[in-house]
Amino acid sequence: MKNAYPKHVTIVDVSPRDGLQNESTTVPTEVKQALINDLIAAGVKKLEATSFVSPKWVPQMGDNSALLDALAPTRQMEVCYSVLVPNMRGFENAILHRPDEIVIFGSASETFSQKNINCSIDESIERFAPVAAAAKAQGIKVRGVISCTVGCPYEGEIDPSQVAYVTKRLIEIGSEKIGIADTIGVGTPLKVQRALQAALEYADISMLSGHFHDTYGQALSNTLAALQMGVSEFDTSVAGLGGCPYAKGATGNVATEDVVYMLHGMGIHTGIDLDKLVVAGERISAFLKRPNGSNVARAIINKRQS
Numbered sequence: 001m002k003n004a005y006p007k008h009v010t011i012v013d014v015s016p017r018d019g020l021q022n023e024s025t026t027v028p029t030e031v032k033q034a035l036i037n038d039l040i041a042a043g044v045k046k047l048e049a050t051s052f053v054s055p056k057w058v059p060q061m062g063d064n065s066a067l068l069d070a071l072a073p074t075r076q077m078e079v080c081y082s083v084l085v086p087n088m089r090g091f092e093n094a095i096l097h098r099p100d101e102i103v104i105f106g107s108a109s110e111t112f113s114q115k116n117i118n119c120s121i122d123e124s125i126e127r128f129a130p131v132a133a134a135a136k137a138q139g140i141k142v143r144g145v146i147s148c149t150v151g152c153p154y155e156g157e158i159d160p161s162q163v164a165y166v167t168k169r170l171i172e173i174g175s176e177k178i179g180i181a182d183t184i185g186v187g188t189p190l191k192v193q194r195a196l197q198a199a200l201e202y203a204d205i206s207m208l209s210g211h212f213h214d215t216y217g218q219a220l221s222n223t224l225a226a227l228q229m230g231v232s233e234f235d236t237s238v239a240g241l242g243g244c245p246y247a248k249g250a251t252g253n254v255a256t257e258d259v260v261y262m263l264h265g266m267g268i269h270t271g272i273d274l275d276k277l278v279v280a281g282e283r284i285s286a287f288l289k290r291p292n293g294s295n296v297a298r299a300i301i302n303k304r305q306s
């Protein structure tokens with residue numbers, strides 16, 4: 001069979017941001033710094049370091065500036081350090097640290113938009129527009145992520161036309177990339193493909209990335225379904241850490257280790273050293289006193305111990 005899959009996939013490890021934002025006890029800045037450096041040591045070239053959101057809304061990200069200051073002396077030129085920014089206030093704080101990429105995060109669900117960023121979808125685009133313009137004026141990349149592209153914790157199923165609409169608006173204001181997120185992990189492969197297909201009304205396939213939570217154990221299947229359409233960038237979280245404070249019950253993203261294992265098994269290059277990645281996942285899981293959420297990591301560790 002002819003291999004139609006991409007030869008290389010970019011992994012965006014979102015564990016320092018999406019993975020930790022939901023933790024109720026404060027994770028010290030030096031632990032986040034160690035996690036990021038472990039990921040980089042494993043070969044991760046793109047990561048979401050933190051978010052410049054209101055600390056009243058997401059207290060865990062309140063050390064955003066301190067974290068980027070701590071990372072500055074050892075910052076790696078070839079690594080893309082992304083940060084989430086919801087508005088100009090966040091941009092003004094973020095720009096002091098010159099992130100490589102700004103992530104503006106909208107939603108395909110009106111209710112989720114209100115719950116997550118306290119405004120409607122159209123209002124969110126109005127807030128993001130000056131952020132995207134300011135980032136581009138300073139030579140910083142802009143990525144848009146769309147939450148709830150297949151399902152919403154408040155509205156249930158989401159019509160793909162909503163995904164097309166938000167994709168269009170994000171591209172109009174300057175998003176160079178569009179992340180298709182299954183925030184609560186309810187998607188199945190054909191639903192995810194429909195959401196991606198809707199985004200393709202306005203975006204080129206090279207602009208799209210996948211962001212799949214694993215609540216129903218579908219995230220790896222959804223990743224494969226997106227790969228089959230030619231998507232070559234995925235947000236993943238080491239040890240499967242994470243969840244969104246405004247999507248109760250949703251678990252973490254698909255584990256980076258599981259995606260890397262699958263991709264390498266398919267002959268797709270990631271540049272990531274799986275053994276070193278397992279070390280990164282084990283360290284943060286040990287700190288959080290939580291079992292490692294990656295099937296692949298657990299299998300590798302069990303094999304070593306047997």
Ligand SMILES: CC(C)(COP(=O)([O-])OP(=O)([O-])OC[C@H]1O[C@@H](n2cnc3c(N)ncnc32)[C@H](O)[C@@H]1OP(=O)([O-])[O-])[C@@H](O)C(=O)NCCC(=O)NCCSC(=O)C[C@@](C)(O)CC(=O)[O-]
Nearest residue numbers: 052053054057058086089090105116117118147181183244
């Ligand atoms: C967007 C806001 C700020 C609106 O929140 P708001 O309360 O409507 O904001 P406001 O403009 O009315 O300001 C209220 C106060 O917040 C301050 N403020 C205002 N903006 C900022 C800022 N950027 N940084 C720091 N402070 C800020 C502002 O200065 C003011 O301070 P006060 O005068 O009361 O002292 C708020 O709703 C918020 O921070 N939401 C973030 C929620 C969040 O981070 N959710 C998780 C990330 S999204 C996600 O996980 C999904 C994703 C991306 O992973 C994909 C997926 O899986 O779906």
